[in-house]
Amino acid sequence: MSAARDSTVRVGLVYPELLGTYGDRGNAVVLVQRLRWRGLDAELVEVTAGAPIPDSLDVYLFGGGEDDPQVMASAGMRASRAAIDRARAGGAAVLAVCAGFQLIGHSYEAADGTMIDGLGLVDAVTRAGPNRLIGELVVDPDPPLPVLTGFENHGGRTTLGRLERPLGRVVARNGSRGEPEGLLGERLIGTYMHGPVLPRNPALADHILAWVVGDLAPLDSTREEQLRATQLHAGSARGVRRWWQERVLARG
Numbered sequence: 001m002s003a004a005r006d007s008t009v010r011v012g013l014v015y016p017e018l019l020g021t022y023g024d025r026g027n028a029v030v031l032v033q034r035l036r037w038r039g040l041d042a043e044l045v046e047v048t049a050g051a052p053i054p055d056s057l058d059v060y061l062f063g064g065g066e067d068d069p070q071v072m073a074s075a076g077m078r079a080s081r082a083a084i085d086r087a088r089a090g091g092a093a094v095l096a097v098c099a100g101f102q103l104i105g106h107s108y109e110a111a112d113g114t115m116i117d118g119l120g121l122v123d124a125v126t127r128a129g130p131n132r133l134i135g136e137l138v139v140d141p142d143p144p145l146p147v148l149t150g151f152e153n154h155g156g157r158t159t160l161g162r163l164e165r166p167l168g169r170v171v172a173r174n175g176s177r178g179e180p181e182g183l184l185g186e187r188l189i190g191t192y193m194h195g196p197v198l199p200r201n202p203a204l205a206d207h208i209l210a211w212v213v214g215d216l217a218p219l220d221s222t223r224e225e226q227l228r229a230t231q232l233h234a235g236s237a238r239g240v241r242r243w244w245q246e247r248v249l250a251r252g
């Protein structure tokens, strides 16, 4: 465990008022609950916008947000960069979703040309694309994890540096497949998957928790797996249908 010297795992929800679209708070709730179900002490720590981000958290959750709140969040995140670095050096984990993912990279160039500087924790840059990507997303992950399901809604397209590794490959998305998704770093995940992503993908939640507390006792995740199966089915069917339609339409 990182900076928290007692045995309580501190799950940090960073700026939920700014970075909290599509229920990303649920990621924090799931991490805390999956620890408590295993008899481990866990605490959800909210870092309200404007407050310095402490170095005492074991998990840092950066959620999604529209462009304006993202500008506000980026200033506070950059001001707390040293604390985040200390925590990471001590073993803390990071999950960054959508705007949060963009902000752990070097920069985000919005559609109106506004440049937002990120933390530069990872070698990635984001630029607004020609359209928004909206809908269910199915991802085949690189680490030994089952296929992931999420929901995305963003205009930005993130390009990883040569040495960075994606979280996985897109299996189904509105109209495309095969491209890399997200980023997998050392005790760090960046992704465009809302949903929120951890309630939908309990194995991913446990993957992150194992970085912080080590081996985890198994949990009965039957209900979570039912949700995952439903969403995977919806995402795959819709994504494949759109992909096929767009191919046919593209051929004219």
Ligand code: GLN
Pocket: 021, 063, 064, 065, 066, 067, 070, 097, 098, 099, 100, 153, 154, 155, 156, 157
């Ligand atoms: N503002 C960013 C974009 O549109 C992120 C959106 C989000 O977090 N859902 O790319």
